[in-house]
Amino acid sequence: MITTGCVRTLDRDDRVAEAIAIKGDRILAVGDAAALKAGATPKTRLIDLPGATVTPGINDAHAHMEREGLKLRRPSLAGCRSIADIQALIKAEVQRTKPGDWIVTMPIGAPPFFFNAIAGLAEARAPDRFDLDAAAPDHPVYISGLFGNWGAPPGFSCLNTRALALNGITGASTPSVGGIEIVKDDKGEPTGVIIERNPRPMVEFDLLPAVPRFSAADRRAGIISSMHLYNSVGTTSAYEGHGSAAEIIGLYRDLWEKGELTVRMGLVASPSWKDVSEAAVIMRDWLAHAQGSGLGDPWFRLSGIHVAFGGDERMAEIARMDLPNTGWSGFVEQAQGPKDFEALCRLALLHDLRLNTIVADRLGDVVAILERVNEISPLAGRRWVIQHIAKTEAETLARLARLGVLVTTIPVYFLWKGGHWYDEKDGDRIVPMRTMLDLGIDTAAATDNIPHNPGFTLWSMCERRRRSDDRVMGAAERLTRREALHALTVSGARLTYDEHHKGPLAPGFLADLAVFDADPLNVEAEGLKDLSSLLTMVGGRIVHERRR
Known part of the structure; x- marks a missing residue:
């Protein structure tokens, strides 16, 4: 039993209680603290956290969760303020690394x-x-470039002479994809610096075959670390709508079978087909396990596929050539123009594979295609998922609402981090979540791992400020705190077919909850950005606990 004085149930009646009682993996009761304590037995554990606030657990609807732990698998340069600092750190790594091995x-x-x-x-x-x-004269050294989704390109990859030689980079080397520059000196020789302006880096796929990739052991350890980090900020469920490559799905499946998951995972297959004809065979012969609601249980579910709209064909080709490695992405790069995308939608409909796709500024193009697919068979109830909506129109959103698909949004990506891409006058058209709610689109919100703290996403939905100049991007589209918290907790349950037993803190529902020091509905706006959990529970099991 947990008593705090403030339990925000986010149920249909929006009740606020004093305490919550849990039995097994379910919520037994919510209500008055004295009344619930009266029903306690000698075996009941009483957790009293006065002044804290209990909310439903965070359901991160587009998490890229495994990336957070992967960041811990390599030495950090966060404290380096000069090249001398970087050299000192690398010298320390030399002492721990066998000569000839990579740093x-x-x-x-x-x-x-x-x-x-x-x-x-x-x-x-x-x-x-x-x-x-x-x-490091006796070791190949590689300072990896920026993964653009975290911050903003360009990224700078840095290699020493040994690393350049092992990768065959000479004065004659040229990238095969755009957005990459091998910096050369006055004599035309590589300086060891490679600049990349692509949001998702292609440099390792294109130019650096000798650089060590993340191993399966790295990725497994990264997932375990990631779960602890996400639990620490109140996250209890995650959905990976951008798709997960086979290697990633296998690792999550293994953790699920061993009972080692501490975050409930909803996964989507990221197929490796190269064209529509190959996709037709794969959907017909190899994806039965992902049809309909897929396979799994409330801890792990694999359902549906991700299909990209747009993309660069050469980038997708070189990324596929490096499989099973997927770099930081964790998914297989795809590239489809409108014609192929529509063909894949029709195939997905034929094989009962619910489609997940990212639209950015091209929602209108995607809606037009889905409307034609909808004429073949209604999409309502199939739980296809539209993600990453950026700039759009109310009329387009109304058409989307009529299709009855699910929607997830990434407010931080387009409002805060990328707000400078848009004219302030168009702010009401960028991630217009107020309009979505008014149209009956109960969108689920997500962090996109930029950063992984859902408090930052809450802040972005409610404040809508951009990083470049702190201007508000469409004040009329701001959500209330309650609406924003609902989008980050309850709304995402439908993505994994769990809405009848997960989400609100109601008797009979799964005991997935977070206990925050501050009340997300009342804390100062800036205080939202760094929310952390005192206690996080998944299925009645405490997966994170921090002393005050």
């Missing part, structure tokens, strides 16, 4: 965003191969 670090800069990393160094430049040679 691979995180990007220059400080997580979670790595903004202005090079400008933050005293020299205001990236270390070149000679800087890195001085620190």
Whole structure:
């Protein structure tokens, strides 16, 4: 039994109680603290946290959760303020690394965003191969470039002479995809610095075959670390609508079978087909397990597929060539134009595979295709998922609402981090969640791992400020705190067919909850950004507990 004085149930009546009682994996009762304590037995554990607030557990509807733990698998350069600092860190790694073995670090800069990393160094430049040679003459060294989804490109990959040689990079080397520049000196020789302007880095796929990839053991350890980190901020469920590659699905499945999951996972297959004809065979012969509601239970469910709308064909090709490695993404890169995308939608409908897709500024194009597919057989009830809505119109959203599909949004990505891409006058058209709610679209919100703290996403939905100048992007589209919290907790249950037993804190529902120091509905706006959980419970099991 947990008593705090404030239990925000987010049930249909929006009740606020004083205490919550749990039996097994379910909620037994919510209500008056004295009344619930009167029913306690000698075996009941009483947890009294006065002044704290209990809410439903966070359901991160587009999490990319495994990335957070992967960041811990490589040495961090977060404290480095100069090239000398970087050299000192690499020299320390040399002492722990067998001669000839690779030293691979995180990007220059400080997580979670790595903004202005090079400008933050005293020299205001990236270390070149000679800087890195001085620190590690007997080891190949690679400072990985920025993963653009965290912060903002460009990213700077840095290699020493040994690393350049092992990857075959010479003065004659050229990238095969756009957005990548091999920096060369006056003599045309590579300096060891590679600049990339692509949001998702392609440099390792394209130019660096010798750089060590994340192993399956790295990824498994990363997932375990990620779950603890997500639990610590109140997250109890995650949905991976961008799709997960086979290797990632296998690791989650193994943790599920061993009973080691502490975050409930909803996964979507990220197929590796190269064209529509290959997709037709894969959907027909190999994806029966992902049809309909898929396979699994409330702890693990695999259902549906991700199909990209747009993309670069060459980037997708070189990424597929590197499988099973998927880098930081965790999904298989795809590239489909409108014609192929529609063909894949029709195939997904034929094979009862619910489709997940990312639309960004092209919701109108996708809605037009889905309307034609809907004429074949209604999409309502199939739980297809539209994700990453950015700039759009109310009329387009009304058409989307009529289709009866599910929607997830990433407010931080387009409002805070990417708000400078849009004219302030169009702010009401960027991630217009108020309009969505008014149209009956009960959108589920997500962090996108930028950052993984859902409090930052809450803040973004309610404040709608952009990073570049702190201006508000469409004040009329702000959500109330209660609406925003609902989008981050209750709304996502339908993504995994769990809405009848997960979400609100109601008797008979799963005991998935978070206990926060501050009340998300009343704390100062800036205080939302760094919410942390005193206690997180999944299925009646405490998966995180922090002393005050």
